[in-house]
Amino acid sequence: MIGKIFGIGVGPGDPDLITVKALKILRKANLIAYPAPEDGDSLARSIAAKHFPKGCAELVIKTPMLTDRFPAFEVYERASNTISKAANDGKNVVILCEGDPFFYGSFMYLFSRLKVNHIVEVIPGVSSMMACSAVLEAPLASRNDVLTVLPATLTDDELEEKMKLSDSIVIIKIGRHFPRIKALLKKTGLIQNAQYIERATMQNEKIIDIEKVDETMTPYFSMILLHSRKRAWV
Amino acid sequence: MIGKIFGIGVGPGDPDLITVKALKILRKANLIAYPAPEDGDSLARSIAAKHFPKGCAELVIKTPMLTDRFPAFEVYERASNTISKAANDGKNVVILCEGDPFFYGSFMYLFSRLKVNHIVEVIPGVSSMMACSAVLEAPLASRNDVLTVLPATLTDDELEEKMKLSDSIVIIKIGRHFPRIKALLKKTGLIQNAQYIERATMQNEKIIDIEKVDETMTPYFSMILLHSRKRAWV
Numbered sequence: 001m002i003g004k005i006f007g008i009g010v011g012p013g014d015p016d017l018i019t020v021k022a023l024k025i026l027r028k029a030n031l032i033a034y035p036a037p038e039d040g041d042s043l044a045r046s047i048a049a050k051h052f053p054k055g056c057a058e059l060v061i062k063t064p065m066l067t068d069r070f071p072a073f074e075v076y077e078r079a080s081n082t083i084s085k086a087a088n089d090g091k092n093v094v095i096l097c098e099g100d101p102f103f104y105g106s107f108m109y110l111f112s113r114l115k116v117n118h119i120v121e122v123i124p125g126v127s128s129m130m131a132c133s134a135v136l137e138a139p140l141a142s143r144n145d146v147l148t149v150l151p152a153t154l155t156d157d158e159l160e161e162k163m164k165l166s167d168s169i170v171i172i173k174i175g176r177h178f179p180r181i182k183a184l185l186k187k188t189g190l191i192q193n194a195q196y197i198e199r200a201t202m203q204n205e206k207i208i209d210i211e212k213v214d215e216t217m218t219p220y221f222s223m224i225l226l227h228s229r230k231r232a233w234v
Numbered sequence: 235m236i237g238k239i240f241g242i243g244v245g246p247g248d249p250d251l252i253t254v255k256a257l258k259i260l261r262k263a264n265l266i267a268y269p270a271p272e273d274g275d276s277l278a279r280s281i282a283a284k285h286f287p288k289g290c291a292e293l294v295i296k297t298p299m300l301t302d303r304f305p306a307f308e309v310y311e312r313a314s315n316t317i318s319k320a321a322n323d324g325k326n327v328v329i330l331c332e333g334d335p336f337f338y339g340s341f342m343y344l345f346s347r348l349k350v351n352h353i354v355e356v357i358p359g360v361s362s363m364m365a366c367s368a369v370l371e372a373p374l375a376s377r378n379d380v381l382t383v384l385p386a387t388l389t390d391d392e393l394e395e396k397m398k399l400s401d402s403i404v405i406i407k408i409g410r411h412f413p414r415i416k417a418l419l420k421k422t423g424l425i426q427n428a429q430y431i432e433r434a435t436m437q438n439e440k441i442i443d444i445e446k447v448d449e450t451m452t453p454y455f456s457m458i459l460l461h462s463r464k465r466a467w468v
Contacts, residue, residue, distance in 0.1 A: 012358070016255035019360060021248065100364045102373040115371070122368040124435075126253060130243070130334045130358035137349065137356065139336040144388060144407075146396060149381040162380060165396050173378075201358075 003030065003091040005083060005118050007101045007111060009125015010047045013202035017126045018048060025123065026051050030091035033059040033083055035098075035106055044096035057091075059083070063106055076106075080113035087118055100127040104151075104172065129170055131200040132223045136207065138195055140225070141168045152177035156184055163188060163228075171224040178218040182210065185226070194226040237264065237325040239317060239352050241335045241345060243359015244281045247436035251360045252282060259357060260285050264325035267293035267317055269332075269340055278330035291325075293317070297340055310340075314347035321352055334361040338385075338406065363404055365434040366457045370441065372429055374459070375402045386411035390418055397422060397462075405458040412452040416444065419460070428460040 006025050011017030026032070032052060036042035042060065052058075061079045064072050083093050097107040101122050114120050129149065133140045141147040148166035150159055151173045159181075163169055169190075171181060185191035196213055198206045199221045210224070240259050245251030260266070266286060270276035276294065286292075295313045298306050317327050335341040335356050348354050363383065367374045375381040382400035384393055385407045393415075397403055403424075405415060419425035430447055432440045433455045444458070 009360075009364070011253065014255065016258065017253050017358065019245065019251050019253055020257065021250035023254065024250065100360075100367075100374075102367045102375075103364060104375050104377075104379075105373075108373040108376055111371075111373070120371075122371065124246070124251065124360045124364035124368040126243075126334075126358045126360055127364060130337060130361060133334075133336040134356040134358040137345075137354075139342040139345070140334075141336075141338050141383065142342055143338075144385045145338075146385070146388070147383040148400070149375065151378045151380070153378050154380070162399050165399060166382070 001090050002118075003087040003089070003093060005087050005093045005095070005114055005120045006123060007095045007097055007107050007120060008123040009097050009100045009127075010044055011126040012099050012128045012131035012200055013043070013047060013205075015047050015050065017131070017201060018051075019123065019125065022123050022125065023051055026094055027053055028092055029053060029056055029094040031057045031059060031083070031086045031093045032096065033061060033079065033093060034096040035061045035063040038062050038064060044098045047098070048096055076109040076113060080110055083110065084114060084117060097125065098128075100125045103127045103129070128200060128221070128223065129172075132170075132197050132225055135200045135205065136195045136197055136225060138225050138227070140170070152181050156180065159184055160188060163190065166228070168227050169225070173220070174218050174222045174224065175220050176218070178213060179215045181224065182213075182215075185210070185224075190226055190228065193228065194224050196222065196224050198222040235324045236352075237321040237323070237327060239321050239327045239329070239348055239354045240357060241329045241331055241341050241354060242357040243331050243334045243361075244278055245360040246333050246362045246365035246434055247277070247281060247439075249281050249284065251365070251435060252285075253357065253359065256357050256359065257285055260328055261287055262326055263287060263290055263328040265291045265293060265317070265320045265327045266330065267295060267313065267327060268330040269295045269297040272296050272298060278332045281332070282330055310343040310347060314344055317344070318348060318351060331359065332362075334359045337361045337363070362434060362455070362457065363406075366404075366431050366459055369434045369439065370429045370431055370459055372459050372461070374404070386415050390414065393418055394422060397424065400462070402461050403459070407454070408452050408456045408458065409454050410452070412447060413449045415458065416447075416449075419444070419458075424460055424462065427462065428458050430456065430458050432456045
């Protein structure tokens with residue numbers, strides 16, 4: 001018997017924002033794989049760890065941060081080979097993904113390799129975008145709104161052009177780009193509509209007035225949400 | 235004691251795609267409110283009904299479909315008043331939302347009224363967009379991709395302009411606009427990248443070759459996903 005491979009979204013941070021479906025799959029795992037930074041703990045593991053079956057094998061995938069750099073192919077090749085071998089040995093393998101597996105996650109680099117020879121079932125999760133919207137009490141989109149997700153890594157011209165054509169804007173991957181994004185929001189007159197949040201639904205969640213954000217300390221897990229018509233949905 | 239009000243995402247259709255957090259809140263409800271079409275059953279109720287506490291009161295909010303029309307304010311006014319009164323009487327009120335509460339949901343019309351006098355806690359859910367992506371095995375976005383959600387109700391010119399500026403495109407609210415959207419995808423050369431899906435994760439889920447979709451029968455719960463660079467993430 002060949003084992004099954006699952007990619008499960010564990011949600012944005014609050015361990016209770018995992019789905020019942022993901023939990024059921026997790027409890028039958030023989031091997032649990034998850035990404036971790038090169039020098040730190042895995043967020044995905046910390047979200048789901050209390051549900052791991054006793055004594056379950058684990059595979060830590062030490063992943064370089066992907067803000068600008070092209071992903072490290074070798075890391076994903078090696079992890080895929082390990083996972084593929086485990087499945088061929090009859091093991092159920094569960095790959096943990098922060099938020100939703102297919103929303104800017106590194107899971108797709110494993111998925112693209114594994115799906116060649118395996119059936120990989122993907123369980124969607126609550127994404128960080130929905131978590132930020134809920135915590136900020138800022139509806140993402142309604143009626144005929146256009147919603148655009150913009151990585152802060154784009155150039156100012158690209159960002160401005162795309163922001164003009166959208167009603168609701170979510171800026172992700174902020175990190176060191178924060179000062180540039182803030183200046184752009186001032187220039188376009190959108191800053192009074194913008195809300196900033198870090199680590200939504202995690203224990204150290206912070207909502208900060210965008211004018212008061214420490215520009216030297218903006219973490220990877222931060223987002224800016226704004227609507228061009230401030231709360232037109234009322 | 236004033237009761238609490240919650241808006242909870244129940245996920246896209248599969249009852250197991252509800253979160254543990256939403257379940258815990260649901261089980262303590264004294265009144266459960268949910269939208270339903272004027273002449274049919276409530277999808278939100280059908281997703282979550284097996285978790286309703288025994289004998290819990292229910293409030294059906296008969297909602298006109300919102301594809302083009304402005305929402306029926308009276309419906310939301312009346313429902314908000316009922317919910318507000320229940321909370322003032324010490325009841326915990328849970329409002330069910332299909333998918334995620336703030337992603338094109340009608341919940342925000344209740345939220346905007348209730349938050350004036352109440353604390354309303356919003357529990358994010360798995361959105362239909364993430365469910366479609368998972369079922370289609372089509373990653374939404376990666377690295378520096380721009381992701382844009384486009385209601386099919388926009389004009390052809392608006393859609394074309396915004397599609398040109400995006401990497402990953404999700405077209406929602408298709409319904410009777412399907413023939414026009416299909417023609418536009420042909421004109422722009424994007425049709426070979428487009429994937430069509432109906433009712434993702436529901437029992438009657440269907441993935442259909444976009445050329446073979448019955449143009450007279452496209453349901454509200456359908457989406458088209460496409461990436462301008464077909465699977466550039468491999």
